[in-house]
Amino acid sequence: MHGVSAIVPAAGLSKRMGGQNKLLLPYGETTVVGVVVKTLFECGLDVIVVTGRDAELVEKAVAPAKTAFNPDFEQGMGTSIAVGARAVPEGNAILIALGDMPALIGETVDAIIASGSEDKIVVPHYLGSPDVPGHPVLFGASFRWALTRLSGDTGAKPILESNPDSVVTIHFRGALKGIDTPRDI
Numbered sequence: 202m203h204g205v206s207a208i209v210p211a212a213g214l215s216k217r218m219g220g221q222n223k224l225l226l227p228y229g230e231t232t233v234v235g236v237v238v239k240t241l242f243e244c245g246l247d248v249i250v251v252t253g254r255d256a257e258l259v260e261k262a263v264a265p266a267k268t269a270f271n272p273d274f275e276q277g278m279g280t281s282i283a284v285g286a287r288a289v290p291e292g293n294a295i296l297i298a299l300g301d302m303p304a305l306i307g308e309t310v311d312a313i314i315a316s317g318s319e320d321k322i323v324v325p326h327y328l329g330s331p332d333v334p335g336h337p338v339l340f341g342a343s344f345r346w347a348l349t350r351l352s353g354d355t356g357a358k359p360i361l362e363s364n365p366d367s368v369v370t371i372h373f374r375g376a377l378k379g380i381d382t383p384r385d386i
Contacts, residue, residue, distance in 0.1 A: 205314055205339070206293045207246040208285030209237060211263070211300035212253025212274035222255050224300045225262055232262045236303035242266070244310045246296065249288045251281040277354025286348035294319075295348060297357060298337035305337065309373055313339050316371050322361060323369045329376025334361070341367075 211224050211234050224234035231239065234250070241248045248266040252259045253274025260268045271284040282297060289295055294317055298305060309325065316323045316339075323339040326332075338357065340348060344367075347360050361368060 204290065204293045205246055205296055205317075206289040207241045207248045207296045207298050207337070208282060208289065209234065209241070209248060209250045209263070209266075209298050209300045210278055210281040210285065211250050211259050212256075212271045212281045213278070222258070225255065225258055228303050233303050234259065234300040235262045237298060237300050237305055238263045238266050240305050240307055241296075241298060241310065244307050244314075246310075247290070247293070249285050250300070251285040253281065276352065278356040279351035279353045282357055283349050283351045286345055286351075289345060291345070292342050293345075294342050295340045295345060296337050297340070302336060310337065312371060312373070313337060316369055317341055319343050320367060321369050322364060322367050323371060324361065325371055325373055327373050327376045331372070335373075 225232050228236050238248055238250060250259065250263045250266045250268045251271050252268050253271045256270055267288065269284050269288040271281045273280040286295055296314065313323050313325060319341045320343045321341050322344065325335040327335050344360060348357060351357060
């Protein structure tokens with residue numbers, strides 16, 4: 202496998218957060234999305250953060266990561282993944298790491314990448330919710346074109362569903378939950 206680029210969708214509307222942009226909330230010494238980007242950088246990845254809502258503030262929070270603006274961010278996660286995938290260098294695998302999961306650790310990212318290949322999709326499952334596919338998800342380079350064509354709000358789920366023989370499942374202890382409501386902080 203060549204290189205790996207991480208796409209961090211950070212363009213959403215944070216509707217369940219009651220108006221605040223959850224990605225910009227303080228978390229540790231930075232912000233929610235800042236922690237995710239820091240973890241990915243520490244894993245040696247090329248990081249592309251897809252912005253939309255509050256683009257300038259998100260760019261500032263994730264510097265020095267590369268950013269790509271999604272003009273259609275209100276249409277959903279699929280559009281953000283597509284914008285990010287188009288910014289990934291040809292031949293790179295793509296790790297989709299959600300910007301609202303600051304509990305993500307480098308060991309998890311490294312294990313997912315180590316399980317990947319050009320034609321595989323690596324999906325983590327956490328013992329805290331073993332029947333639910335988790336994040337981040339690694340797509341081998343052969344899936345880049347399909348990722349650039351996504352739309353709507355289902356993320357990359359259609360690619361997973363149409364390529365079941367390419368999916369590799371790996372298991373981790375615990376759980377990795379996102380921040381969706383004020384209770385989750």
